[in-house]
Amino acid sequence: MIRAILILAFFSGTALAEPCCGPVMPAGQHLNQVLDASNVEHLWLAREHVNWQTGMRDRPIDTANHGHVATHCSAFIAAIGERLGVYVLRPPEHGPVLLANAQNKWLSSTEGQAQGWRHVVDARSAQSLANQGKLVLISFANPDPHRPGHIVIVRPSEKSLMDLANGGPEIIQAGMTNHNHWQASSAFAYHPGAWPNGVSYFVHDLN
Secondary structure (H helix, E strand, C coil): CHHHHHHHHHHHCCCCCCECCCCCCHHHHHHHHHHHHCCCCCCCCCCCCECCCCCCECCCCCCCCCCCCCCCHHHHHHHHHHHCCCCCCCCCCCCCCCHHHHHHHHHCCHHHHHCCCEEECCHHHHHHHHHCCCEEEEEECCCCCCCCCEEEEECCCCCEHHHHHHHCCEEEECCCCCEEEEEHHHHCCCCCCCCCCCCEEEEECCC
8 A cells, every 4th residue: 555655656746755644733742742751661661560551660570481571562552542531451351461462353343443443544544643643553463362462552753655655654662672763664573464464553533
């Protein structure tokens, strides 16, 4: 889809360096402030047991448990949703283990739809909606139900059409490494089959 956009843009004379998805509206600027205030690069850290709402470590690090690395992408999503007044599947309704997979299924369900979530068709629409100040998620459910998926938030950004095509929407995430600003293609690189065709996009309006 994005490659087709690039081809259309080339033949229509659209400047690929111009913002791909409209300006960041005041509501989008406010959303960025909320995301910046999360301090995600220092909280919800991998290898730590954390409080899902705050991202702060709440148990000593288990240095003997080398076989399992805890990451907290789904807890971060749930926490930001709570701060914005939006429900996303979270504890205690579902435990932290394999929560990203469960969130993906829940977002597509009638329950998720009843909570105000809806599908977004593609990456460009996802970035545009985020720029308008809506909460947009990119989600991947691992085909192996015993292995974790991944989920991130789209950040409002006036990135170019070329950057969108090369890296996907601008995102914020907790994961193996936490990033306040990153590109979606890199965020899902550790999950074979995820980017670009294995992910789903979801949006929720904010008040």
